[in-house]
Amino acid sequence: EQGLQLLELGGSVEEDYIRIARCFEATRQRCCRLEQDRRRAREKLAHVEAERAALEVKLKHARNQVEVEMKKRHRAEAELEKQERKLQLVFESLMQEPWGNEMLSRNQCSVLSALAGRRPGATLAPGRRSSAVDESCQSLLSHSDISYDRTEDDVVRC
16 A cells, blocks of 8 residues: 555655665565564464473373372271271270179270270261361362362363
8 A cells, every 4th residue: 555655646766666665675574573473472382382281291190199099098087987996896895794894904994994985986987087187277279179070171272
């Protein structure tokens, strides 16, 4: 458009050609800058996509590790409950035997008396988590804040 406007202004043909050539040169330089910007943007995009892929792999590994640890914890809690039930049965059996109090030392009696208030499963109710790990800390990545839902993984990428 600028070239056509220059031709309509009149003047010498040589001056018009020089103006047109300058406009073409300015346009060419602008195109070169845009091409360089495009290359930089593509390189940055490639770098960011590689970083995203690496983070997705880390996320997948972390999810798998959390799943493994949760399974271990559930097995350990089930085993703890099982052992507590056994201990409670032994305690109840000892306390019900008439000879049990006579054969036990005072120290053993005091330990068993301390257990007397407990009932099967009282130390760790089913579904209750062990207090061996302090989970009361306010963490940025608290287990209650972590979503194990993988629906975000299904998002269509352009």
